[in-house]
């Protein structure tokens with residue numbers, strides 16, 4: 487009989503946690519035990535799939551687990567992910583807590599999965615930011631032409647801010663239709679029929695934390711410290727799946743055929759070549775692969791390529807990337 491694994495899931499009731507459960511079910515994950523965790527208010531309830539009883543975090547709670555998937559925010563990961571690793575489990579962390587730490591790998595398996603193959607002991611592995619992960623697909627494909635600079639404008643769905651944000655868009659949309667007042671709680675402004683040029687808090691340079699994640703994490707994942715990335719992130723009233731408009735400047739002048747051929751070779755990326763055949767968040771929703779469309783050369787600079795990158799933030803942007811990390815660990819490190 488093939489080996490089965492004991493898996494912990496911190497944040498089992500959240501949108502990322504529930505997507506992880508769905509992936510395990512859909513892909514017949516070789517599960518021996520599922521140990522789900524959430525806050526005190528969820529204690530004793532059952533998970534949406536697998537019917538496992540939800541626990542709260544406490545000393546010794548990770549004993550006997552092979553891996554623990556974290557999707558409960560930075561503060562919980564900072565404290566509990568190292569404890570999972572100490573207990574002998576690989577901790578796959580969706581938060582930002584360890585992403586830029588020089589001691590931790592930041593992994594997109596199709597891009598730098600070799601880092602997983604080199605691991606010999608349980609540790610914390612960081613899952614990148616959702617809007618960063620999807621950009622890694624075309625950037626990695628075109629890396630062979632030299633990555634000089636990227637300008638990114640994002641159009642990010644409310645699910646990126648968690649389950650309460652989804653409810654906020656749904657309820658504001660209904661209330662607006664009734665013309666009654668709908669006060670924002672999760673977002674800084676009303677999100678229904680609107681868009682908000684702020685994701686995360688502002689830093690001293692007036693960039694937001696989401697923008698900084700894209701700018702810094704991209705360099706680390708691609709191992710391209712001189713690649714200049716600048717981002718402007720916007721929350722839009724779509725329920726799920728992020729879109730990004732990208733201006734990517736390469737070191738070399740290359741033909742459109744060469745760009746398309748390189749993009750088509752990238753695993754995890756679907757490439758649309760005809761101008762009218764662009765993808766939208768609604769169409770990409772629920773798909774594992776990221777898409778790239780509207781691929782055209784800038785009229786002002788023959789080394790700059792403009793494109794539209796769309797990816798399901800709950801799948802490749804979060805749970806699927808973590809699931810793929812787990813699959814690769816199983817293939818290489820547990821067998």
Ligand SMILES: NC(=O)c1ccc[n+]([C@@H]2O[C@H](COP(=O)([O-])OP(=O)(O)OC[C@H]3O[C@@H](n4cnc5c(N)ncnc54)[C@H](OP(=O)(O)O)[C@@H]3O)[C@@H](O)[C@H]2O)c1
Nearest residue numbers: 497499500501502524525528557558559616646648649804
């Ligand atoms: N949403 C995305 O697209 C996305 C993408 C990439 C990364 N992430 C990251 O993934 C994490 C989760 O995001 P989300 O969108 O799934 O948020 P969410 O829907 O708000 O879920 C948060 C989860 O954390 C749990 N939680 C809260 N306090 C806890 C505690 N003290 N102990 C254990 N669990 C606790 C919640 O449990 P209760 O239900 O009991 O409150 C819930 O299961 C965040 O770090 C986020 O930045 C999210």
